[in-house]
Amino acid sequence: MNQEHTTTENIIDYLHHELGPEADAALLLHLKSCAQCAAMYEEQARLSESLRAFARASERELPQGVVARIWDAVDAQAPQPSVTQRIAAFFRPAIVVPVAAVLVVGAFFGYSATHHASPMITIDAAYYLRDHASINNTMPFGESSVEPTSLRSDESASDQQWVASTGASAVAETR
């Protein structure tokens, strides 16, 4: 096979199995017959191997402190007990009198009514999109805007659906 020498770029793509089948086969054949390109390949392959060896040698365990901090943060973010739960807790040791029952029922419906208001859902959706811009944002380093891209990304649609359905189930729960 009499063909021109290959490029470093081709070698790198070849090394990462990113050439098409024909180009891959042609380069393999060329490497067998051309010492110059074979040396170039060897050098690139060595670099990849060095990187993997470095990664193996420098691998760390996940520090336990990190795990603890994750759970602390998650616990801190857990919602406060609802009004009904707090009232129920307040009255739990007491003798249940009709007045208390009326209070609880009244508070319950008052609480439900606020949850039926649609602004709750839009506030939550806005919060979600803002807070999760990092997750939704699929733009590379260097793009200036975070929020608009999150609104453009494919995932934001499903996230909004998720928020909407979560909102709906929360409303259903209060009924």
Next chain:
Amino acid sequence: MAAPRKPFDPPSPEQTAFLERAIEQHGKATYNFALRLTHNEADARDLTQEAFIRVYRAWRSFQPGTSFVSWIYRIVTNLYRDELRRRKGRYQEEIPEDNAPQEYSGARPLAVEPIEDLVESQFGETMSKALAALSPDQRQVVVLADIEEYSYQEIAEIVGCSIGTVRSRLHRARQQLRKLVEHYSAKS
């Protein structure tokens, strides 16, 4: 990171179990990925912590059947990019255009306690320094392509850029890395 008020979204046992499993199965890999990206232990710990908190909050948006690791790597990548942007005042990193010539500046982006000392051998030290001297996006693509062994397509999805960008960035990063390895091994 401030914990904003969230009106509802009571934690379910499934959500807690999801996080528990995620940390157990992928915590170490995520931490090591963050460590290679940031080249700094304190930053890697913060990134890992924040990434799993995002995973917990957004657990329903994870699609079963897709790669969890790719998902959390994407979260880590985006958090890291945001963090770099926040610290821009301290670290003047010019995001290189793909066709712009790149020069080794010697700047180490976020390093406070570099991980060179973690790797005792001379080779490890050389490689560690060389990787640290790459730009963050070059380092990222090298880590994903050669250490994590992702395809260009997968890297494009994690990083959020085109396959062409992945390819050219990797080519340049490796050229740069070879020079840096030579530079540091000649020095030591």
